[in-house]
Amino acid sequence: MRILILADEVWNDYIFGNGVLTNWFTNFDAEFAEIYLSPGVPNNKICDKYFQITDRQMLSSVVGKRAGGIVVKENSNSQMMVQHQGIYGYLKKLSTTIHTPMMMIRDAIWCAGRYDKIAIKNFIDNFDPDIIFSSRMATPKFLRFERIIHSVCNKPMLAFTGDNEIGFDCYSISPLFWLRRWYTTKMFERNKDIYSHYFAHSKSQSLLYNRKYGIATSVLYKCTSNSQPEHIHAVNQPINIVYAGRLYCNRWKTLAALGRALKQINRDGQKIVLNIYTLDTLTEAQKRVLNENFSIYVKGGVTPKELIEVYNHTDIALHVESYDKANKLATKYSFSTKIIDLLSSGCAVMAICWEEQTGYQYLKEQDAAICIPNYDSIEYELKELVKNPYIIREYAGKALACAVKNHSREAVHRQLTGIFQLVINRNRRIKEL
Template identity: 40%
Template sequence: MRILVLSSETWNDKINGNNVTSNWFEGMDAEFANIYCSPGEPDNQCCKKYFQITDSMMAKSIFVGKKAGRVLASPYEDKLSDGKAEEEPKRLYHFLKSISGDFLRLVRELIWLFGKYDLKKLQEFIDEFHPDIVFSERMASAKMLRLEKIVSKMTEAQLIAFTGDDEYSLRQISFSPFFWINRFLVRKMLRKMVGKYHIYYTLSKEQKKDYEKRFGCKMKILQKCGSFDRDFEARTVHQPVRLIYAGKFYMERWKVLGEIADILKEINKDSIKAVLEIYTADKPSSKQKKLLNDGVHSTIKGRVSQEELKIIYNNADIALHVESRNPIYALKTRLSFSTKIIDCIFSGCAVLAYCRQDQSGWLHLKRENAAVCVSNHSELKDALMRLCSDPDLIQRYAKNAYLCGIKSHDKKYIQKMLKEDFQRVIDKKEVLD
């Protein structure tokens, strides 16, 4: 089976240790090629063939006339190519990645919408690989939807898509006209493309239900997976109890962590009963350091690799999943199902989830009784006080999380489902629920 993966980011497991693409496909009996839309070298154990397009290539295609796209040299093959992956000037790339204004985001999308692909090279790349399946892993955007449309016209292979975010609904808060122009542009493009998806995978039951109602398309759940090759083993709870957060500060998550840090100060009033360790690649501001890095109740540890994080979790007691309750950010993440949730389930720790009750990850953990789920400050305080004074409760929820992983996130089951789904699509048979 030959699978052509379309992705917005570089398939690089060293840079992105949380990469769900490798998580799903590593070890699968299949051959992979990848068309991706960012600078940088790919690095993974699954794929050997790559076609790269970047922001600067697209901009040059408009202003200079040089068409965008290049076949990458592979260390595994002697075939001729256009050379190594393009490393865009770091200042330019970091600027484009850091764009936060809705106007500039819209400009970037329009560059991808009107830029000129090197269609001849792209067609040759696709014809040489001759895919059986095209798998598009993305949040819908003008950039990725246009790429899907172009690629689907170049091959008879069936198109399958995956999303993990709210890319369509109007349940958003923004006072920027440019946000809404982009939103309606993507909605229009997605409506035209969705009929071409033989399967549309999503992370959450809530988005599956919503899209089936909106589009009448074949939706299935596809979440991050892991290997569960041993029975659950209860760990001795540390004194003080160790709480771990691993992730970014954006969308006001740092403020939520600040609530937890403040509660721990109350719990630790007489003696240190619990500590919070924060592992993030983000550079904290002075305000964030003051709130989260007192070195006693909470400490910012910085960035660690995925392998290092596994060791850290193995020596911890409670893994945290948090999202902001601010309506602006809460609506953005409502249908998101962070892969960090699955990392928490895999961790062997008890899981504490703190966010609004309509957040898909929170609902999943609540349904499966896989975490202590709270949605307001008083519930959070009560839960932390109970957990920090009851080691048996921590061990019980750690086991619940692990059992949820076995039930819903076992890699053997996920890969078996993917291969069966893909084969049924190739054979033009109905995909089973």
Template identity: 35%
Template sequence: MNVLVLTEEVWNDKIYPGNVMTNWLSGFSGTLANLYLASGEPDNLCCSRYFQITDRMALESLITRKGTGKWLITRRFGTANHYPELKGKKLHLKGDKTRGYKPLKAVLGGPLRLCRDQVWLRSDFKGSLLMDFLEDFRPEVIFSLRFYSRRMLYMERLLHSVTGAPVIVFTGDDEYSLRQLNISPFYWCRKLLFRKDLRKTAPVYAKYLTLSERQSRQMEEELGVSAGVLRKGGSFEGYREKPAAGPIRIVYAGRLYCNRKKTLAAIAKAISLINRNEVLMTLEIYTKEKLTQKERKHLHDERSVFLKSFVSPESLEEIYQAADVALLAESFDLKNKLLTKYSFSTKIVDCLASSCAVLAVGPYENEGIRYLKKNKAAICIGSPENIYPVLSRLAGHRDKIELYRRRAWELGRKEHQEEKIRGELEEVLKEAVKE
């Protein structure tokens, strides 16, 4: 079975969402190729054939009316080289010239995204090197990892029209719901245009996969598509007891966007109060986010709370092994609460597999925290007012840590084994080809 994986970002195991794609497709029994819409060279353990189209290439295609692109192949996974059979064919874009786009994006925001959408929707890649790539690979099914992107919808329709292959789509975003809080007219313009494009694209979907059961039901009702749930897998080997000794060590690892840093600051304040007389509990925050001096002051006091630099997955695994509690934090403010209500963070599975008890702090409307609470697999705190009382009780009843460590491991072993998730995804792909 030939599967064409369509992604917005480069497939790199070291960054999200490339590492999630590898989590799903490691050991895949068929053949994979990847079409991606970003700069950079791929580095993963699953795929060896690639075709790259960047924003600059799309703009060049619009101006010259000639489709451009870059065909890559790896002689071994993780080492990219130009496709050996393309001698004499011009490969546009010799280097990465899209890095200057990021500061511009931060300044212009919504208007820039609308302009980028128009560039892609008006570009024409038929008759280009992309068609040769598709003819060479002959995909039987297309697996699209999409995050609220009109250009991805455009590429899904294009690939389906050219190859006739069914499309399996995965999204982790609340793409369709209008229950959001945003005052930007550009946001709402793009949202409404996206909904229109999504309804236009829906007929090509063989399966619409999401992180949330609520969202999958909504998409079945709104779009009339077959929907399901796909989540990250983890490794859950034999359970090992790990008695907590000394101050309770809580670890948070990940990004601080969507105002998560405010939730972490509230947790840090509560821990500082608990530690008034002696240090009973500590919080370590591992992140690559840049913070202001004021933000750092709330998240690093060198006694109860420690702000540390980003670490590799291998190093984080060792840190978790020495810790007591793995922390999942989501924002309580209304805007981000609505924005992330269908979110099921990939960190949830990392926390379940961490060998720690799981502490989930965030609104119960959040799909991930709702899931952990329903399965009694984490110590859940659903409002800022309860952070101090719950953590104070935990400091006085350390036996809870071992109880929730076991519950987290048992849920992970039952629902999130890597082999189980991979088997379910491969079955969905095979079923689409068969139909």
């Protein structure tokens, strides 16, 4: 089986050590090529053939040379920071403060720019894929790109999203946000017929796309690592909770609410502590509430390998999302890939999220985590764990069982192979008619 990957970011495991492409396709029985839409040189052990298109090329193509060209894969980590340089890095920095206007400027560049369709077609024809797998969030930039690929390659296309990408189940006070959202939704509706199958992290999102747009859909999760612990360790004193990840989307406010509960519980002696591992630089507001006065210790960043060792000495691995309206709706369909890592960590998993958040719903449905739906319940649930620490070991076992049953590499590969082969066979039958 030959699979052509379409992606927004460069496939570089030094930059994206937790990337889903490497997670899904490690030891997968297929040959891969990729077309990606960002700067940087790829670095992974799976794919060797690449075609690249960048913001700079697309901007130049409006009046000059058409965009796109073959790149050679890098065999070292020397290109780790390339994606942060040039116009790409400049636009990304600006987008953190004036997000929607900068994204609309970028949309305009990618919708007006000219692709080198001949070079793209030659690259695809030389590889001769059986299917196209498009892993991305729907944006005007990428939806147009998918139509271009569809026009030069008569092969079935499957897509994956992990985000709330279209429709109006979201929140913003910006008219530009709603204009861009409307335009993206209209472009998606135009594209819907080119998708032979659509994967999502969210069961509710999959059902929505199937019912509303008539697209064949299914839920696709990340694989677990192959290094699950052999046994569940005894509970520490004090109980050790770990959060590893970014603080954005107001996740830090949920961590602060947890800290306030810890402060109350630890008034007469330290019973539970929260250790945070993040590469983010704390703002002054974050420093005021994420500190030792609230039994919170910010440790800085760790590598994925180091994090495994951290979890080996941790009781509870934490997953949180924000409770403010804008971020609740923005992350409604997001299933953090870290959840799978948490399930296989050997720790009990604790989820503090809105009840309609996809990750929370899954963990609750599987009874694989201690699920806390609101701030008011945090202190009560933590006190129960202090009184009954056996619950922590019980949920550590449930988390591991869920990881092994539902997220083994073998199970995910069976799912992907079955759907890929079904789509390929259907396409062959159509051609024979």
